Amino acid sequence: MTEISAYTCKDCGKRTHVRHSHCPACKGTSFDEAPLSGKARLLTFTRVHALSLDYEDRHITLGIVEFEDGCRALGRLYVDDPRIGMELTAEIGIVRVHELEEVKGLCFK
Amino acid sequence: MLRDVYIAGCGMTGFGRAAGDLLDILEEAALAATEDAGLFSEIESVFVANMGAGILNHMSGLGSALVDRLCLYPTPAELVENGPASGGSAAKIGAYAVGSGAVDVALVVGGEKMRAVTGWEATDFVATLSHPQAEYIYGVTLPALAGMFARLYMEKYGITPEHLARVALKNHENGTKNPYAHIQQAVSLDGILNRPEAVVNNPWVAEPLRMFDCCPVSDGGAALVLCSKEVAEKTGKPLVKISGIGQATDTHAVHEREDPIELKAVQLAAKKAFEEAGIKPSDVDVAELHDAFTILEIAESEQVGFFERGTGHIALEKGETSLGGKLPINPSGGLKARGHPVGATGVAQLVEIAWQLRGDAGERQVKNARTGFTCNFGGFGNNVLCFVLEREN
Numbered sequence: 183m184t185e186i187s188a189y190t191c192k193d194c195g196k197r198t199h200v201r202h203s204h205c206p207a208c209k210g211t212s213f214d215e216a217p218l219s220g221k222a223r224l225l226t227f228t229r230v231h232a233l234s235l236d237y238e239d240r241h242i243t244l245g246i247v248e249f250e251d252g253c254r255a256l257g258r259l260y261v262d263d264p265r266i267g268m269e270l271t272a273e274i275g276i277v278r279v280h281e282l283e284e285v286k287g288l289c290f291k
Numbered sequence: 292m293l294r295d296v297y298i299a300g301c302g303m304t305g306f307g308r309a310a311g312d313l314l315d316i317l318e319e320a321a322l323a324a325t326e327d328a329g330l331f332s333e334i335e336s337v338f339v340a341n342m343g344a345g346i347l348n349h350m351s352g353l354g355s356a357l358v359d360r361l362c363l364y365p366t367p368a369e370l371v372e373n374g375p376a377s378g379g380s381a382a383k384i385g386a387y388a389v390g391s392g393a394v395d396v397a398l399v400v401g402g403e404k405m406r407a408v409t410g411w412e413a414t415d416f417v418a419t420l421s422h423p424q425a426e427y428i429y430g431v432t433l434p435a436l437a438g439m440f441a442r443l444y445m446e447k448y449g450i451t452p453e454h455l456a457r458v459a460l461k462n463h464e465n466g467t468k469n470p471y472a473h474i475q476q477a478v479s480l481d482g483i484l485n486r487p488e489a490v491v492n493n494p495w496v497a498e499p500l501r502m503f504d505c506c507p508v509s510d511g512g513a514a515l516v517l518c519s520k521e522v523a524e525k526t527g528k529p530l531v532k533i534s535g536i537g538q539a540t541d542t543h544a545v546h547e548r549e550d551p552i553e554l555k556a557v558q559l560a561a562k563k564a565f566e567e568a569g570i571k572p573s574d575v576d577v578a579e580l581h582d583a584f585t586i587l588e589i590a591e592s593e594q595v596g597f598f599e600r601g602t603g604h605i606a607l608e609k610g611e612t613s614l615g616g617k618l619p620i621n622p623s624g625g626l627k628a629r630g631h632p633v634g635a636t637g638v639a640q641l642v643e644i645a646w647q648l649r650g651d652a653g654e655r656q657v658k659n660a661r662t663g664f665t666c667n668f669g670g671f672g673n674n675v676l677c678f679v680l681e682r683e684n
Contacts, residue, residue, distance in 0.1 A: 200425050200544050226551060228438030231495040234415055234430060241495075244435055246546040254546040256426055266446065277429050285428050 185217035186274060186288055188253045197253040218255060219272050222247035222290065225254070227264045236280050247272070247290055257288030292390030297523035298531045298680070299396075300328025300516035301642040306473040306630035309510035313341070313348050313404040317357045320512030320635075321400045328516035329526055335394035337368035340381035340401035341634035346416050347407050357400060374420045375583065376669025377401060378513065378637025379538075379676030385517045386533050395519045401639070402512035403632035413508045417633065420670050422544040434505055436545055436671040437584035438497030443552045444590055445499060448601040452499065454608065456484045458585035459503045461613050462621050466628025468614075468654035473509045473630030504585040509630030513639035529649045535570070535679035537563030545671050554594045556675040557666060561595035564664070568679035572596035575618060575679075576660040577647045579640035581668035582625040588612075591666050592620060595677065614655060622647065622655045637667035641678060648682040 190197045193210030199218055204211055227245035243259040247270060258277045261270070270290040277287035302323025309316050317339065325331045339357055344350040354368035373380035378401035385399040405413045414432050421427045421436065444450060459478060466472035483493040483503045493501045523530055539559035542548050548555070565572060572595060580595070582588035589603040597618055598606050606612055612620040623629045623643040626636060644663035646652045663680045 198547065200422060200542075200547055206542070206547065225546075226439040226443045228435050228442060228500075229495070229498040230430065230432065230435045230438070232411075232414065232432065232434060232497065234411055237430065242430060244429055244431060244439070246439060246551060256429060256431070256544070256546045258429055266442070287428050 187215050188218040189213040189215055197251050199253055199255040218249070218253060218288070220249055222249045222270050222272055224264060224266055224268045224270055226266060227259055236278050245290060255288055257290050260289055260291045292387065293392055294390055295520050296386045296389045296517055296533045297520055298515055298533065298641070298645045299330060299518045299523050299526045299528065300324040301645045302327055302514040303471045303639060303642055304512045305471050306509045306511035306632060308406045309404060313344055313350060313402060314356055314360055316404060316510060316512040317353065317400050317402040318360050320402060320514040321357065321361060321398060324514035324516050325398065330396055330516055330518070330522070333396045333522070334363060334366055334398045334516070336385070336388050336397045337363065337366055338381040338385045338397065338399045339368065339370050340377040340399070340638060341370060341403060342372055342374055342377050343403060343405070343416050343633065346419070347413070348404055373674055374669040375417070375631070375633045376637055376667045376674050376676050377634040378639065379667030379678070380637070382515060382638055382641055382678070383536050383538060383676055385515070386536060389517050389519055395522050397517045398514065399517060399638060400512065400514040401635035401637060403634040404510045405508045405632060406510050410508055425544045425546070432497065433583065433671060434497040434500060437586060438500045440552060441499050441584070441586040444586055447552065448604065450589065450604045452484060453480065454589065454604040455504050455585040456480055457607055458582060458588045459483065459627055461607070462582060462625040462627040465614060465622050465655055466624025469624050469629060472624040472628050473507050473511070474624070474628045478503060500584060500586070506583045506626040506631040509632045511630055511632035511635050511639070513635045513642045515638060515641055530683040531645045531648045532681050532683055533678060534681045535564035535566070535568030537561060537567065537677045539563070539675055541673045543670070543673055552590070554590060554672045556672055557591055557594045557668065560675040560677040561666065564677040564679045565596070568681065570662065570679060574662050575664045576662050577622060577644065577657040578618065578620050578664040579623060579643050580620055580625065580666045581636070582621055582627050583631055583668065585627065587668065588620060588625065591668070595664070595666055614657065619657045622652065622657055637676060640665040640667060641680070644680050648680055
């Protein structure tokens with residue numbers, strides 16, 4: 183996987199990371215699919231200490247962000263001192279190694 | 292509903308680590324409730340609530356399995372799965388079965404055996420209810436979702452770690468009065484927050500939440516016998532009516548909510564339950580809220596309408612939600628101390644409120660309780676059931 187998608191409603195322009203059959207804003211049913219990337223603002227975060235055996239890290243940081251176009255997503259945070267409201271840049275990276283398979287997802291730096 | 296529905300019998304197993312298997316748990320809870328009601332062969336339908344037997348216990352078809360254990364065949368039976376709100380859903384469906392007139396007596400049994408696996412495996416199992424592509428792949432757990440929720444809620448309303456710890460203190464204290472509670476041990480602010488050794492006693496789970504902000508992983512079962520008024524009157528027990536049921540859903544992925552700290556499904560489910568019962572939140576004498584995390588008790592106490600937004604922690608601080616306070620919340624110890632066998636919790640909340648309204652709650656009895664409320668929170672607030680119970684006679 184080299185990109186992660188977002189879906190834009192062709193009727194109202196609402197953009198979501200999660201795929202739905204109907205637009206959550208206008209119930210439209212036609213979407214354009216495009217990669218989710220660019221700058222985003224941190225809405226909230228947590229440093230998770232109780233982790234699965236998949237992780238060698240002592241803790242990981244997860245956060246919810248809002249992209250400039252209003253689309254929101256959750257992903258891994260790679261910043262030392264996260265603060266609500268800070269600007270981040272989204273990249274695709276390895277977020278987990280599960281049963282020897284690399285899982286790719288959104289990483290925010 | 293076409294006719295009123297009553298709780299004729301209540302039963303619970305001791306929560307914690309069960310010696311027997313899941314079917315033993317369901318049997319024990321079911322027999323306690325049917326014995327309490329004095330109704331057994333009269334049962335016309337069985338609804339079993341469970342979230343994880345397929346993953347945790349390698350079992351399925353629990354409705355049929357329980358009917359066989361009880362030799363209740365050919366009584367119809369089914370399994371109801373709705374995450375941590377499975378118990379509330381089974382109770383709702385049972386109530387609708389009686390309320391529609393389809394049956395006169397229904398047995399609702401919730402049970403879970405979570406300690407068959409390691410703590411991490413149990414946490415991971417619960418995390419499977421998160422969005423598979425947008426949440427779960429990142430290592431999201433329910434504590435992680437609660438941590439992100441808590442950080443925003445605390446910042447917005449000035450809630451401190453001490454307020455969260457006070458939820459744990461209150462509910463652990465209540466748990467010492469509940470012989471069915473998983474944890475029957477009081478804790479102190481010094482022990483879990485203030486003293487240097489508190490960081491060892493109470494380590495981080497998902498910041499800003501620590502271990503004592505999270506419910507334990509529990510085995511346990513709870514059961515209700517639901518019936519028509521005509522049947523309830525014959526039992527000779529105080530009449531406890533299910534006078535309002537509300538259910539609502541919200542987005543699967545938490546990040547899709549317009550405001551991640553608005554628990555819209557909680558708000559809507561509570562509103563519907565109160566409207567159906569024809570009462571206001573201020574009419575409630577005792578409540579069981581879904582405190583899987585301490586922050587949730589505070590947030591739910593506001594969002595179901597008991598307290599103004601941003602004042603739940605102040606009511607807690609003043610002791611209004613303690614036993615003896617204006618509105619005792621979680622007299623059972625809540626999920627925090629009674630425990631949280633996920634499929635059983637919604638039923639256990641109703642059992643506690645029914646006991647409170649009947650005057651059968653022992654040391655933790657809320658005086659003159661006539662109206663009670665429950666909130667059973669599924670997912671991270673994406674499927675919520677609220678109930679209003681009232682004592683009639």
